[in-house]
Amino acid sequence: xxxxxxxxxxxxxxxxxxxxxxxxxxxxxxxxxxxxxxxxxxxxxxxxxxxxxxxxxxxxxxxxxxxxxxxxxxxxxxxxxxxxxxxxxxxxxxxxxxxxxxxxxxxxxxxxxxxxxxxxxxxxxxxxxxxxxxxxxxxxxxxxxxxxxxxxxxxxxxxxxxxxxxxxxxxxxxxxxxxxx
Numbered sequence: 001x002x003x004x005x006x007x008x009x010x011x012x013x014x015x016x017x018x019x020x021x022x023x024x025x026x027x028x029x030x031x032x033x034x035x036x037x038x039x040x041x042x043x044x045x046x047x048x049x050x051x052x053x054x055x056x057x058x059x060x061x062x063x064x065x066x067x068x069x070x071x072x073x074x075x076x077x078x079x080x081x082x083x084x085x086x087x088x089x090x091x092x093x094x095x096x097x098x099x100x101x102x103x104x105x106x107x108x109x110x111x112x113x114x115x116x117x118x119x120x121x122x123x124x125x126x127x128x129x130x131x132x133x134x135x136x137x138x139x140x141x142x143x144x145x146x147x148x149x150x151x152x153x154x155x156x157x158x159x160x161x162x163x164x165x166x167x168x169x170x171x172x173x174x175x176x177x178x179x180x181x
């Protein structure tokens with residue numbers, strides 16, 4: 001996938017900053033860079049206090065993370081990974097991709113970056129002959145659910161999953177959502 005640029009305007013206090021965002025697949029991004037972006041994008045959430053670099057890497061391996069079908073948005077001035085969608089392929093009768101993890105660093109939110117990633121993701125998945133794109137989203141995460149629904153996902157059903165971290169296990173209530181690609 002070629003790198004594409006989009007001008008984004010960011011309001012930072014009283015100063016207007018123009019920033020170029022570059023989008024690309026994640027083959028050249030290290031797990032450390034992914035982890036750093038994850039920690040920044042989920043700061044203030046319980047999950048970051050329970051996740052170590054090692055457990056993050058184990059999660060990527062367990063879920064069969066595939067950088068070639070994952071997309072990130074980069075601040076072209078700093079090179080920082082500011083938003084991402086990490087995907088894997090699922091073993092199913094119909095070629096299906098799974099969104100393992102999606103996040104955006106807070107100061108880059110509400111700029112259309114995630115929406116643009118999903119537009120590019122749909123094209124990338126079509127190029128890879130994927131027919132179904134699926135994920136789960138916490139029922140109480142209305143912002144994430146709203147984003148997913150606005151880019152073409154629909155709610156398939158409600159599920160209860162158990163999350164296990166180094167600090168223990170707990171049940172989470174989620175929606176399974178799907179998109180035809």
